[in-house]
Structures are given as C-alpha cells and as structure tokens.
Amino acid sequence: MKRFSLLIDALLLLRFEKDKQEVWADFIRSNQENEFYVGMVTALLKNECPKGVILSKNLKLLAMETVGIPNWLLDESKHFVGDMSETIALILSPLQSESKVDIGLNDVLTAMDDLRFRDSNEICDWIVSQWQNLSAREIQVFNKLVTGSFRSPFSPASFSDVEIHFEPIELKLVLLYAERGRVDGRNGFTEFTMGIGSASGWVTFSKVAVQLAELERASIEQWIIENTQEKFGPVHRLPAVQIFTIECRSIIESKRNKSGYRVTDATLISWENGASVEQVTTIDSLRAILPKR
Amino acid sequence: MVVFTEMGFYCPQADVYIDPLRKVSKAIVTHAHSDHAMPGMGHYLCESSGVEIMKLRLGKGISVQGLAYGETIFMNGVEIALFPAGHVPGSAQVRLSYLGEVWVISGDYKTLADGLSPAFESVRCHHFVTESTFGLPIFHWKPQDEVFRDMNAWWQENATNGLTSIMLGYSLGKAQRIIKYLDRGIGDVICHSAIADANVALESSGFTFGSWTEAGKAVVEFGSELLSRSLLICPPNALNGPLMQQIGKHSLANCSGWMAVRKSKNWGGVDKGFVLSDHADWSQLLEAVSASCAEHVYVTHGFTDVFSRYLRENLSINAEVVRVGHWNRTEE
Numbered sequence: 001m002k003r004f005s006l007l008i009d010a011l012l013l014l015r016f017e018k019d020k021q022e023v024w025a026d027f028i029r030s031n032q033e034n035e036f037y038v039g040m041v042t043a044l045l046k047n048e049c050p051k052g053v054i055l056s057k058n059l060k061l062l063a064m065e066t067v068g069i070p071n072w073l074l075d076e077s078k079h080f081v082g083d084m085s086e087t088i089a090l091i092l093s094p095l096q097s098e099s100k101v102d103i104g105l106n107d108v109l110t111a112m113d114d115l116r117f118r119d120s121n122e123i124c125d126w127i128v129s130q131w132q133n134l135s136a137r138e139i140q141v142f143n144k145l146v147t148g149s150f151r152s153p154f155s156p157a158s159f160s161d162v163e164i165h166f167e168p169i170e171l172k173l174v175l176l177y178a179e180r181g182r183v184d185g186r187n188g189f190t191e192f193t194m195g196i197g198s199a200s201g202w203v204t205f206s207k208v209a210v211q212l213a214e215l216e217r218a219s220i221e222q223w224i225i226e227n228t229q230e231k232f233g234p235v236h237r238l239p240a241v242q243i244f245t246i247e248c249r250s251i252i253e254s255k256r257n258k259s260g261y262r263v264t265d266a267t268l269i270s271w272e273n274g275a276s277v278e279q280v281t282t283i284d285s286l287r288a289i290l291p292k293r
Numbered sequence: 294m295v296v297f298t299e300m301g302f303y304c305p306q307a308d309v310y311i312d313p314l315r316k317v318s319k320a321i322v323t324h325a326h327s328d329h330a331m332p333g334m335g336h337y338l339c340e341s342s343g344v345e346i347m348k349l350r351l352g353k354g355i356s357v358q359g360l361a362y363g364e365t366i367f368m369n370g371v372e373i374a375l376f377p378a379g380h381v382p383g384s385a386q387v388r389l390s391y392l393g394e395v396w397v398i399s400g401d402y403k404t405l406a407d408g409l410s411p412a413f414e415s416v417r418c419h420h421f422v423t424e425s426t427f428g429l430p431i432f433h434w435k436p437q438d439e440v441f442r443d444m445n446a447w448w449q450e451n452a453t454n455g456l457t458s459i460m461l462g463y464s465l466g467k468a469q470r471i472i473k474y475l476d477r478g479i480g481d482v483i484c485h486s487a488i489a490d491a492n493v494a495l496e497s498s499g500f501t502f503g504s505w506t507e508a509g510k511a512v513v514e515f516g517s518e519l520l521s522r523s524l525l526i527c528p529p530n531a532l533n534g535p536l537m538q539q540i541g542k543h544s545l546a547n548c549s550g551w552m553a554v555r556k557s558k559n560w561g562g563v564d565k566g567f568v569l570s571d572h573a574d575w576s577q578l579l580e581a582v583s584a585s586c587a588e589h590v591y592v593t594h595g596f597t598d599v600f601s602r603y604l605r606e607n608l609s610i611n612a613e614v615v616r617v618g619h620w621n622r623t624e625e
C-alpha cells in the first residue's frame with residue numbers, strides 16, 4: 001500500500017495532466033520488473049475497481065467508535081478537510097503502532113474479495129486491524145478502496161495515452177469447456193473456459209471470448225463437436241488437449257476462484273494447434289512471478 | 294481581573310493590555326509575531342530574550358522592558374510573571390495574579406520541546422486563555438526528528454539532482470528551527486534577508502542554530518555548483534521576488550501544520566510539503582488545558598467554536614469562545 005498511496009498522493013497534488021503522466025511514467029519505470037503489480041495499479045487507475053465491502057456511513061461509524069470522538073466533531077473535521085476518507089485517516093493517526101506490518105495492495109484486494117460475503121463484524125475487525133498498520137496516506141487510499149469509492153486521479157482520454165508502456169502477460173492455457181452462442185448470425189462457440197495446471201490436475205482459470213480466424217474457428221468447432229464428453233445446456237465439457245495462448249493485463253489473488261487467482265482483460269491470442277499439454281502454465285510457475293509484497 | 298475588549302485582553306487593575314490590537318499606553322506582548330506585537334504602543338513589556346527581535350520588528354526607538362521567565366513585577370498590586378510558551382524564541386505565557394485569583398494568557402504555544410525555544414511550562418491557574426489554531430482532531434504532529442529526517446532526505450535528493458532546495462518558512466521561529474536541524478553535510482544553508490535579520494537579532498539574544506549565509510551574499514559568492522547543493526529558506530511572501538530568478542533550477546517546499554491536509558489551496562504549487570508547526574496540535578491543546586487545572590477556559594484564534602464545544606460537552610470543562618478585536622490571521 002505504501003508505493004500505491006505515494007503514487008496516488010503525488011498524482012492528487014498535481015494539477016496538470018502532463019505532470020501526472022510524468023509521475024505515472026516514472027512509476028512504471030521504477031516498477032517495470034513487476035508487471036503484475038503495475039497491471040493491478042493500472043486497472044485501479046482505469047477505475048476498474050472492486051466493489052466496496054462496507055458502506056461509507058458504516059466506515060464513519062467504525063472510525064468514531066475506534067477513536068472515541070462524537071459525530072459532530074467528525075463532521076466539523078470533514079467540513080474543513082473536504083474529504084471523509086482523508087478525515088478518517090487523519091483522525092486515526094494516533095492509533096498507529098510503532099511496529100507496523102507492511103500490507104501490500106494485493107493483500108488488500110485479495111482480502112476484500114474474500115470478505116465480501118462474510119458478516120459485517122468480521123469485515124469491521126479486519127478494517128480496524130489494517131488501520132493500525134497503515135500510515136495516514138495509506139489509510140486515505142485504503143478507505144476509498146474498502147468503500148468502493150476509489151476514483152482515478154487521471155481524466156480518461158489522457159490516461160490511456162500513457163498506458164501502452166508495458167507488456168501484457170502471456171500464458172499458455174488448456175481448453176476445458178466451450179459455450180455455445182450466436183456467432184455472426186449462426187450457431188457457434190462464443191466463450192472458452194481455460195484451465196491451468198496444478199498438483200491436483202487441471203483447474204479452471206479464466207474465461208475468454210473466442211476470437212479466431214474463420215478457418216481456425218471452423219476447425220476447432222469441428223473438434224469440439226467430435227470430442228464433447230458431456231453437455232450442460234450450452235456448455236460442452238472437453239478433454240484437456242487443445243492449447244491456446246492467452247494474454248491478460250494482470251493476475252490477482254482471489255480465494256473465490258478455484259485456481260486462487262483471477263485475471264483482468266484476458267484475450268485469446270492464438271491457437272497452439274498440436275502443442276503438448278506439458279507447455280501449459282502451472283500455478284507453481286505463476287507463483288514464481290507474482291507481485292513482491 | 295481580565296476583560297476581553299475590542300483593543301485586546303485588558304487588566305483594569307494593572308491598567309495593562311496583553312497583545313493589544315490598537316494603540317494603548319502599556320502592552321505586555323507574548324511574542325513578536327505581527328498579529329501579537331503591533332506598532333504604536335507607549336511601552337512594551339516582553340520576555341528578555343525577545344527584546345532584540347521586538348526592536349527589529351517595531352523599530353529601535355520603542356520603549357521596551359524585558360522580563361525574564363519566572364521573574365515577577367507588580368503593577369498596582371497585580372503580580373505579573375512570564376513562563377515559556379515554547380512557540381518561538383522569546384515567546385511567553387503571561388500569568389497575572391491578584392487577591393488569590395490567577396489568570397494565564399498563553400498566547401500561541403506548543404507543548405513539545407523543539408530544542409530552540411525554552412520548552413512550554415504548564416502553569417496552574419483559575420482562568421486559562423488558550424489558542425486553537427489547530428483545534429481539530431485531524432491535527433497530530435509527528436516527532437520533529439522524523440520531519441527533519443524527511444527534510445534532509447529531500448534536500449539530499451535535490452542536491453544529487455542539481456536542484457537548489459527552497460523551503461518556505463516564517464522568518465521568526467520556524468526558519469531558525471529549520472536551520473538548526475538541517476544537515477550541513479549536504480550543503481550550505483542560505484537565508485533570505487528578512488530571515489537573516491531575524492537570525493542576527495536572535496543570535497545577539499543568545500539563541501544558536503548553526504551556520505548560514507545571507508542570500509544576497511550567497512548569490513554573488515557561491516558558484517552554480519555550490520548553489521545547487523544549498524538550501525534557501527525564504528518567507529512565503531518573498532517567493533515571487535527577484536531572488537528566485539537568480540537561483541535557477543530548484544525544488545520548492547512548504548513547511549507548516551496546514552500541510553497535513555491535502556486541500557490544494559494550502560499547497561499553492563509547491564513540490565513538497567512538510568508538516569511542522571510551532572502551534573499545539575489537538576492532543577497538545579487538550580494536554581495544556583488539562584494541566585492548567587483551570588475552572589474557566591477561554592478559547593481564541595482558530596477553531597474556537599469546535600474546541601470550546603468539545604471541552605464543554607466531552608470533558609465537562611467550563612469553556613467559552615472569546616473574540617478579541619479581529620484576529621483572523623496567524624503567523625506561524
């Protein structure tokens with residue numbers, strides 16, 4: 001959270017889009033060894049943020065209880081500061097422990113994913129424990145993330161100008177399910193569910209829209225029809241034989257997915273016809289390149 | 294014993310004003326900042342170490358008497374003594390005592406020692422007048438060691454990149470506090486002429502804060518390489534003066550309690566902000582009020598309504614807002 005909050009703070013203090021882009025370019029340069037982290041930050045800066053896990057009014061109540069100040073005093077403070085997330089962050093600063101544990105942006109997003117359907121006490125306990133380990137500027141960003149109110153400091157048109165700076169992540173995945181739908185006015189397969197290797201066999205990893213040249217499309221559709229093992233409505237279960245190259249922007253830990261990860265912006269790049277399943281990416285090889293905390 | 298008037302705090306028994314806002318014959322001044330020490334008074338009384346800076350600001354010809362911390366004088370039976378306020382060099386709380394009733398007018402203060410001004414001493418009293426410049430629970434100062442560590446790191450980074458560092462800070466107190474803790478291993482400390490004048494007055498009164506060079510001299514004598522490794526301290530109102538053109542490539546920082554909040558109007562285009570104040574933060578204000586053991590607390594300057602309401606409703610302290618004259622500006 002430290003690196004991310006420093007970036008956001010620097011961006012918020014700048015008035016001109018050009019200066020912001022310079023800060024962003026610097027950020028990418030200094031984190032270029034960590035594509036996953038940059039990908040995660042990019043998604044947030046494009047306003048592709050997870051939904052909140054607590055309502056803003058409940059976060060305010062939690063802050064009041066935690067510090068022991070009355071409602072009117074928090075409102076007066078907010079009136080001066082102009083922003084509730086920042087007000088809460090400033091009010092909490094005496095709470096911070098000397099021995100802070102570093103909390104990664106990825107940890108926060110993963111925990112939010114995991115907590116979303118838990119009961120509110122559990123969520124509140126988690127938030128308070130994070131508050132104690134974060135600095136005021138980190139808490140300001142954290143509060144925005146947990147209430148789902150994070151907004152990019154960039155204006156849209158110009159952020160996408162600087163976004164091209166880094167390479168997408170390429171994975172080789174195996175086709176496990178294909179779903180029927182309408183393709184150019186006829187029946188065909190519109191979506192593939194791709195699998196990744198794990199110690200306990202293949203696990204589903206990501207869905208991708210089917211984008212293939214006409215000949216390749218006809219050929220894979222023929223193969224699907226001939227090799228379907230089971231049908232659930234429009235979904236065909238297939239043997240793990242066909243390999244595809246998939247590109248994605250970032251990979252984020254997610255306990256709600258079987259593989260333990262979710263990806264953003266997965267795109268089908270090519271069909272590796274005839275490739276061996278030994279080339280398929282495994283969870284172990286993913287872990288080796290995941291963000292450093 | 295003390296009344297609140299358009300002219301300022303007034304003690305009728307002693308016939309003396311404290312920090313008066315208009316011309317009066319006798320004035321006790323808590324410190325030499327311009328919203329407390331105004332020109333035109335018949336006679337001034339201030340803390341002994343503040344006499345030179347008072348003369349610098351109000352003119353050599355003023356009639357001024359120094360009173361050392363802890364010494365007492367009597368004015369028509371009222372015992373008057375000054376105690377350290379810890380705000381800036383020479384700043385004092387004024388204690389007035391008459392027929393067993395004690396008032397303390399604390400002026401501006403901070404309770405954390407800064408190593409430059411004598412540290413704040415709490416004084417028990419029946420009536421305590423407190424400021425509330427930073428009287429909201431969002432203001433919590435970090436230990437100054439941390440702030441100066443960050444400041445020196447910023448300076449070092451600029452020096453490495455060939456940028457002169459420019460730090461904005463008021464010329465009395467804040468500037469000298471910064472000068473004292475800058476790491477001379479990085480480069481030279483340069484002071485704008487207004488700060489240089491205050492430095493000389495304070496040095497002659499016994500305050501020490503290390504080596505520095507007046508800006509006009511530095512611009513002529515320093516080569517560009519030396520200049521790019523230097524840190525210039527400059528009052529905020531001198532930012533657009535001719536000096537800036539002579540400095541060349543630089544990084545600009547502000548140093549104030551207001552830097553704690555991200556509102557853009559506080560930042561005014563500076564590259565970096567350091568949160569450092571010579572005023573009490575929220576917990577220091579509460580600590581000072583509690584340590585005074587006062588039965589009546591009067592709140593002036595800043596978030597007066599909020600701070601007095603908190604004292605009344607949450608701590609059951611008999612507190613009220615006092616409006617003296619038209620204070621609406623605080624020099625830090």
